[in-house]
Amino acid sequence: MIWFLRRLAISVGLVWVVATIVFMAIHLVPGDPAELLLSQGGVAPDPAAVAELRTQLGLDRPILTQYADSMTRLLRGDLGRSLQDDTSVAQEIGRRLPRTLELIGAAMLLAIGLGVPSGAAAAMRRGGLWDRLATGLSGVLLSVPVFVLGTVMVFIFAQRLHWVPAGGYVAFTQSPGLHLLLLSMPAAAIGVGLAAVVFRMSRTAVLDVAGRDFVRTARAKGVAPGRIMRHHVLRNALLPVVTIVALHLGSLLGGTVLVEYVFNWPGLSGLLVSAVVARDYPEVVGVVFTISVLFVALNLLVDVLYAVLDPRVRYG
Amino acid sequence: MKLARGPVIAVAVIAGLALAAPLLGLPDPIRMDVAHRMAQPSWQHPLGLDEFGRDELSRIVWGARASLAVAFAASLIAGLVGTSIGVVGGFLRGIVELTLLRAVDVVLCFPPLLLALLVVTVLGPGAGTLILVLSVLYVPGFARVAYAGTLSVRAQDYVEAMRALGATRPRIMLRTILPNIIGPVLVQLSLAAAAAIVLESGLSFLGLGVVPPTPSWGLAIGAARATMDQAPLLLLWPCLALTATILAMNALCDALRDALEPHAAPRTTGQRLRDLLTPGRAVPSGDRLLELRGLTVAIETPQGTVRPVREVSLTVAEGETLAIVGESGSGKTLTGLALLGLLPEAARVLTGSARFDGADLLRLGETSWRGLRGDALAMVFQDPMSSLNPLHRVGAQIAEAITSHNNVSAAEAAARAVALLREVGIPDPARRARAFPHEMSGGMRQRVMIAMAIANGPRLVVADEPTASLDVTIQAQVLDLLAELKQQSGLALIFISHSLPVVAEIADRVAVMYAGEIVEEGPVDAVFGAPLHPYTAGLIASAPSEDGKPPQAIGGTVPSPEIVLPGCRFAPRCSRRIDRCESEPAAMVEVTPGRRSRCLRWAEL
Numbered sequence: 001m002i003w004f005l006r007r008l009a010i011s012v013g014l015v016w017v018v019a020t021i022v023f024m025a026i027h028l029v030p031g032d033p034a035e036l037l038l039s040q041g042g043v044a045p046d047p048a049a050v051a052e053l054r055t056q057l058g059l060d061r062p063i064l065t066q067y068a069d070s071m072t073r074l075l076r077g078d079l080g081r082s083l084q085d086d087t088s089v090a091q092e093i094g095r096r097l098p099r100t101l102e103l104i105g106a107a108m109l110l111a112i113g114l115g116v117p118s119g120a121a122a123a124m125r126r127g128g129l130w131d132r133l134a135t136g137l138s139g140v141l142l143s144v145p146v147f148v149l150g151t152v153m154v155f156i157f158a159q160r161l162h163w164v165p166a167g168g169y170v171a172f173t174q175s176p177g178l179h180l181l182l183l184s185m186p187a188a189a190i191g192v193g194l195a196a197v198v199f200r201m202s203r204t205a206v207l208d209v210a211g212r213d214f215v216r217t218a219r220a221k222g223v224a225p226g227r228i229m230r231h232h233v234l235r236n237a238l239l240p241v242v243t244i245v246a247l248h249l250g251s252l253l254g255g256t257v258l259v260e261y262v263f264n265w266p267g268l269s270g271l272l273v274s275a276v277v278a279r280d281y282p283e284v285v286g287v288v289f290t291i292s293v294l295f296v297a298l299n300l301l302v303d304v305l306y307a308v309l310d311p312r313v314r315y316g
Numbered sequence: 317m318k319l320a321r322g323p324v325i326a327v328a329v330i331a332g333l334a335l336a337a338p339l340l341g342l343p344d345p346i347r348m349d350v351a352h353r354m355a356q357p358s359w360q361h362p363l364g365l366d367e368f369g370r371d372e373l374s375r376i377v378w379g380a381r382a383s384l385a386v387a388f389a390a391s392l393i394a395g396l397v398g399t400s401i402g403v404v405g406g407f408l409r410g411i412v413e414l415t416l417l418r419a420v421d422v423v424l425c426f427p428p429l430l431l432a433l434l435v436v437t438v439l440g441p442g443a444g445t446l447i448l449v450l451s452v453l454y455v456p457g458f459a460r461v462a463y464a465g466t467l468s469v470r471a472q473d474y475v476e477a478m479r480a481l482g483a484t485r486p487r488i489m490l491r492t493i494l495p496n497i498i499g500p501v502l503v504q505l506s507l508a509a510a511a512a513i514v515l516e517s518g519l520s521f522l523g524l525g526v527v528p529p530t531p532s533w534g535l536a537i538g539a540a541r542a543t544m545d546q547a548p549l550l551l552l553w554p555c556l557a558l559t560a561t562i563l564a565m566n567a568l569c570d571a572l573r574d575a576l577e578p579h580a581a582p583r584t585t586g587q588r589l590r591d592l593l594t595p596g597r598a599v600p601s602g603d604r605l606l607e608l609r610g611l612t613v614a615i616e617t618p619q620g621t622v623r624p625v626r627e628v629s630l631t632v633a634e635g636e637t638l639a640i641v642g643e644s645g646s647g648k649t650l651t652g653l654a655l656l657g658l659l660p661e662a663a664r665v666l667t668g669s670a671r672f673d674g675a676d677l678l679r680l681g682e683t684s685w686r687g688l689r690g691d692a693l694a695m696v697f698q699d700p701m702s703s704l705n706p707l708h709r710v711g712a713q714i715a716e717a718i719t720s721h722n723n724v725s726a727a728e729a730a731a732r733a734v735a736l737l738r739e740v741g742i743p744d745p746a747r748r749a750r751a752f753p754h755e756m757s758g759g760m761r762q763r764v765m766i767a768m769a770i771a772n773g774p775r776l777v778v779a780d781e782p783t784a785s786l787d788v789t790i791q792a793q794v795l796d797l798l799a800e801l802k803q804q805s806g807l808a809l810i811f812i813s814h815s816l817p818v819v820a821e822i823a824d825r826v827a828v829m830y831a832g833e834i835v836e837e838g839p840v841d842a843v844f845g846a847p848l849h850p851y852t853a854g855l856i857a858s859a860p861s862e863d864g865k866p867p868q869a870i871g872g873t874v875p876s877p878e879i880v881l882p883g884c885r886f887a888p889r890c891s892r893r894i895d896r897c898e899s900e901p902a903a904m905v906e907v908t909p910g911r912r913s914r915c916l917r918w919a920e921l
């Protein structure tokens with residue numbers, strides 16, 4: 001329990017660091033931030049527009065006041081207003097965040113559901129046909145960027161085979177079947193690459209654990225092979241797998257941004273990309289902050305999971 | 317260092333093409349020919365024209381230039397900055413270490429692509445922004461690798477020596493530390509470059525990286541999405557180019573890693589070649605519980621087959637304790653493991669038979685083995701920490717031994733596990749059963765292992781150096797426990813040890829092993845009182861004795877198993893060797909019933 005509170009405190013600290021950096025990002029660049037945001041290809045922006053943006057972003061006040069102000073607003077869950085249409089950034093994020101979370105969850109499930117069993121199977125018959133096939137395939141999958149895989153999937157399954165629409169989103173309440181069908185493509189595009197990572201780690205971990213002394217002890221006790229695999233090998237092999245998934249969370253979230261864009265999935269990234277193009281600073285900051293907090297939260301979740309799996313962590 | 321050639325060539329070809337792009341005589345990648353937009357491949361334009369009528373081949377080759385320039389520039393900058401931070405932080409330690417490395421770690425709070433997008437919003441897209449943001453992203457990786465390397469190198473004697481000689485700190489860092497950590501830094505460099513290519517293409521794909529009309533693979537894929545119906549090939553080429561480049565970079569990373577951190581020799585598959593076993597001879601079984609005849613264990617290595625255990629024969633009577641003693645590498649542990657069919661994957665039984673309870677242990681199938689192991693035949697291992705599963709409570713691990721052989725409920729098995737813990741002398745057994753192995757002391761853990769071994773009332777227990785990892789006082793307690801259990805249940809024990817005092821205390825009979833062979837065997841008092849082999853005599857002389865004589869070590873070391881000698885295997889270290897010892901193999905001689913020696917000159921000892 002104390003362990004968890006300590007870990008939670010670290011996460012809160014990280015969120016604060018993230019918030020501070022996001023706040024500082026615009027002030028770190030030499031020159032007037034408002035002018036910077038409005039400049040387009042070396043053309044000097046209209047001084048009136050710059051002045052207006054300065055007031056709008058509150059850039060005319062002392063920097064410490066700005067910082068204190070932005071932190072208190074964050075605490076209240078206020079992420080400011082969009083420069084494009086003056087809507088509440090927090091509200092828009094709240095509407096889109098569940099869709100991104102759903103996509104991440106589906107991709108993770110797919111990656112673990114595909115990666116762990118295939119990795120364990122490959123390890124059990126090392127050097128066999130499946131092992132060589134799957135190891136080779138995972139090497140290729142690791143080298144295909146998610147947006148390439150997504151685009152090719154759209155081309156094959158939507159353009160040529162007409163199995164699925166090219167992308168888009170339908171609420172689950174409206175049409176559960178179509179919702180899941182539309183979800184399956186982006187989830188597969190992210191999940192398959194991650195599955196290759198999980199596959200490799202599972203294979204290595206199972207091979208490693210199978211050679212440990214306590215597995216020999218289990219055999220010396222006369223425990224059935226299936227039970228040795230489930231209770232002794234897999235349980236221990238999951239630890240490095242969890243670690244590797246945690247290490248890939250960052251690229252998973254980045255991949256989600258790209259894949260949402262490819263499949264027109266109306267999560268956070270559509271908002272983000274259009275905001276970056278329009279250089280809508282409050283909206284970009286809002287989304288980057290939200291996803292980074294999600295990143296910190298997922299890392300916390302992984303650590304908790306790790307503690308559940310490994311009793312040594314809880315007391316360490 | 318041996319580097320696989322394929323990936324190096326592949327990356328060199330791609331980089332070469334990118335560098336030589338202006339020299340290849342390709343059409344201008346930016347010149348448009350809108351009239352022929354999306355033209356099919358032709359002699360003039362082998363890959364056709366893109367959606368603005370620009371030559372696709374030329375754009376792919378020039379695109380490599382954009383991608384690789386950004387990726388290599390960013391990873392080189394990150395490498396220089398990150399490595400400097402890591403080396404300086406690791407070398408100077410203290411406050412410098414803390415500030416530098418913590419500051420760098422801040423970058424890791426963000427998913428990489430998101431941080432990149434934040435910077436692009438502030439600075440606007442473009443190659444310069446890309447290089448800046450990618451270098452920032454990869455600095456922590458280099459800093460961590462260099463820091464870890466520096467920490468391990470700075471403790472080395474030669475660094476201390478440099479310091480003692482008065483070398484300046486920058487000089488030590490540049491000339492001594494840097495060359496020693498360059499390997500992992502190079503691996504990190506290839507990893508960063510590969511990751512940078514992925515990220516650059518992703519940002520360009522979103523239209524937030526390289527600015528049009530500069531050719532870029534990411535941009536090309538993004539553009540081809542709109543026209544993939546009419547011109548699917550325009551989608552294919554940049555996807556192929558990008559994937560092939562990343563594949564080559566990843567292969568290069570693997571090759572670099574393999575070259576710098578060589579893995580152990582590939583192990584052979586676990587297939588047991590049982591047809592190699594000689595047919596078991598009919599062995600008489602009186603009150604003999606175990607009768608091992610001519611056991612030879614083989615291990616396949618890249619250098620050929622070695623035999624760490626040769627022609628070992630042993631008998632154990634009901635209720636008897638037989639000790640196997642010998643130095644490390646004498647083959648005693650492998651002999652014990654072979655008896656339980658638990659040899660490591662690379663090792664296999666070449667010849668021999670082991671009659672136990674009417675069956676030949678060395679020829680059992682895995683299913684019959686399972687019924688026997690942990691039931692009539694059990695083993696206690698050397699290191700109880702690694703031999704217990706760290707993730708399960710000790711009570712559950714003992715209960716598992718019970719449920720594997722008896723059809724009892726989980727509650728019944730748990731209750732029996734607690735009773736067993738009490739039997740092996742663990743106080744408060746009900747509470748201790750719920751503990752994890754890491755919560756117990758070494759002596760406790762070994763008691764748990766013993767409880768596990770005796771769970772189903774075995775007739776023979778093989779204990780492999782069960783006290784080697786314990787303190788002396790705990791050792792004595794565990795030995796007492798084993799002796800006590802033996803008296804209560806009448807089980808037989810094979811006790812493997814390198815410690816003569818321990819053996820003298822616990823064993824009835826002793827077999828001395830040297831270099832894979834038994835060199836002497838007999839009742840423990842007779843063997844220790846009047847050894848009939850120079851090696852046994854040497855072992856006794858090298859043990860601390862009570863009369864205060866200084867221990868005398870045997871000169872030389874145990875020969876490694878791959879060395880084949882024509883004569884006695886101990887001859888090179890033997891003080892009493894004669895010429896015949898080195899030319900003639902020493903056979904086992906039965907001196908008196910139950911007393912055997914493998915020395916040609918036993919009669920003179």
